[in-house]
Amino acid sequence: GAVVSQHPSWVICKSGTSVKIECRSLDFQATTMFWYRQFPKQSLMLMATSNEGSKATYEQGVEKDKFLINHASLTLSTLTVTSAHPEDSSFYICSATPFSETDYGYTFGSGTRLTVV
Amino acid sequence: GDSVTQMEGPVTLSEEAFLTINCTYTATGYPSLFWYVQYPGEGLQLLLKATKADDKGSNKGFEATYRKETTSFHLEKGSVQVSDSAVYFCALSPMDSSYKLIFGSGTRLLVRP
Numbered sequence: 001g002a003v004v005s006q007h008p009s010w011v012i013c014k015s016g017t018s019v020k021i022e023c024r025s026l027d028f029q030a031t032t033m034f035w036y037r038q039f040p041k042q043s044l045m046l047m048a049t050s051n052e053g054s055k056a057t058y059e060q061g062v063e064k065d066k067f068l069i070n071h072a073s074l075t076l077s078t079l080t081v082t083s084a085h086p087e088d089s090s091f092y093i094c095s096a097t098p099f100s101e102t103d104y105g106y107t108f109g110s111g112t113r114l115t116v117v
Numbered sequence: 118g119d120s121v122t123q124m125e126g127p128v129t130l131s132e133e134a135f136l137t138i139n140c141t142y143t144a145t146g147y148p149s150l151f152w153y154v155q156y157p158g159e160g161l162q163l164l165l166k167a168t169k170a171d172d173k174g175s176n177k178g179f180e181a182t183y184r185k186e187t188t189s190f191h192l193e194k195g196s197v198q199v200s201d202s203a204v205y206f207c208a209l210s211p212m213d214s215s216y217k218l219i220f221g222s223g224t225r226l227l228v229r230p
Contacts, residue, residue, distance in 0.1 A: 006160070034217070043206065043222045044161075093160050095218070106210075106218055108153075110160040 002028050004096050006109025013084055013116055021079045021112045023094030029074035030096035035067075038091040038111075050077040084116040119144040123207050123221035130197055130228050138192040138224045140181075140207035148209040150174075150183055150190040151218070155204045164192075164205070197228045 003026040013019050023033055031052045036044040048069050049057040056069035066088075068080040077096075081088050093111040124139040142148065149168045153161040165174030170185035179194045190207060207221040 041225075043220045044218075046217060046219075049217070095161075106151075106163065108161040108163075113158075 002096075002107040004094065004107045004109045006094055006112055008112060009110060010113040011115070013114070015085055015116055016083055018080055018082045019084055019114060021081075021092055021094075021114075023077045023079070023096070023109050025075045025096045025107075028096075030077075031074060033071060033077040033094055033096045034106075035069065035077075035079050036093045036095065038093060040091075044093060047079075052077075081114065084114070086116045089114055089116045119148065119209060119211050119219050121207050121209055121219055121221035123205075123224050125222070126204075126225040128224060128226050130226070132199055132228055132230055133196045134228075136192070136194040136197045136201075136226070138205055138207075138226070140190045140192065140221060142188050142190065142207075142209050144188075144209055144211055146212040147185070148211050150181070151208045151210070152179070152181055152190070152192050153206045153208060153220075155206065155223070157203075161206065197226070199228045199230055202226055202228045 005024045005026050007022045033050040035047045037047050038044045046059050047062045050069045050071040052071045052074055058064045071077040091111050091113050095106045095108045097106045120143045122141050151166045152164040154164045155161050165176040167174040167183035170183050173182045181190050181192045204223045204225045206223045208218045210218055
């Protein structure tokens with residue numbers, strides 16, 4: 001089945017530093033990946049759509065300069081949280097879909113818990 | 118815009134009880150509908166899905182039927198287990214080609230022995 005690997009699973013960083021999170025599709029190609037943010041005990045909020053070979057599409061209210069997305073290959077998208085601050089602490093989850101006519105579903109990574117101290 | 122509304126939790130049940138988690142949606146046309154489950158500290162796992170009206174998705178004893186007339190996709194299980202304790206998210210994917218997922222707020226289920 002389709003597998004999405006996300007790394008790291010957790011990270012602690014100092015305020016002002018940058019953190020990179022990787023999202024890989026292991027057994028399929030994903031021209032589109034999605035990045036979500038989840039606050040404690042809340043639902044997932046779509047942050048941006050990552051498109052292979054082109055600029056990401058950000059949702060309203062998401063700072064593109066703070067959350068840099070790079071989708072350089074068909075199997076890898078990265079999210080970099082720049083100049084992180086404690087309010088950026090959250091659970092970040094990526095997803096991708098091996099879309100076909102008969103299989104219309106999304107596979108999620110296991111998530112990355114970011115804590116900024 | 119498109120949206121998903123879920124019943125608020127937490128839902129607390131005894132083992133072997135019947136489970137229903139309500140989900141209704143607002144969308145144009147015929148979106149695809151999903152239930153995802155999230156265990157503590159983990160990402161989301163697809164539980165079941167339905168892509169057209171009257172379809173029934175099922176997996177691991179869970180079922181949900183796509184009801185266009187009531188714009189609902191309620192999740193049911195006849196006999197829950199302690200291992201079913203998790204957060205359940207209802208979601209839809211709009212008819213356009215963006216492949217986005219719009220999630221409900223999630224419902225926490227706690228099953229006691």
